[in-house]
Every structure is written in C-alpha cells, then in structure tokens.
Amino acid sequence: MHFAILAMLFALVDPSLIPDGDYNVTVERVVDAKHLVVRMENGVEARLPATGSMTFDTSQKVTKAHIFVYKGVIITYKAG
DSSP states (O other): OHHHHHHHHTOOBOGGGSOSEEEEEEEEEEEETTEEEEEETTSOEEEEEBOTTOOOOTTOOOOEEEEEEETTEEEEEEEO
C-alpha cells in the first residue's frame, strides 16, 4: 500500500487539468525543445508543451520561471 501512495505522489499531472492562468514554477527539466517538466508552487508536477514557435534551450539550466498556461499549453514563458 505504501508503494501505491508513493507512486501517486510522483505521478505527473495531465496538463489539461491545470487551470488557465499565470504560475511561478520550478523547472525540473527540459525534456526537449518543446516540453518542460515543471513543479507548481502547490507541489504538483506536470509535463507541459510549448505553443507554436516557442522553444526551450535544452542546454540552459533554468530553475525558476513564470509561465502562462492556456488549455494545458505554455503560452508565455519568462525565466527567472
């Protein structure tokens, strides 16, 4: 039973379940040029895609960012 609880704690949340809005996040990792894994201020982790022509630098080590999420997609992104 304890393993099931641990698995739920470390599961990524479906991006479509994140309400639209501005968020300060911790960037856990840059998956590729179009996806980030972030930890929200409430502890929730999600793998979020970028919109349109927005890309992320996979070599850059960003730890904090301000994002705007709309329908589970990062619309704006500002490091720091």
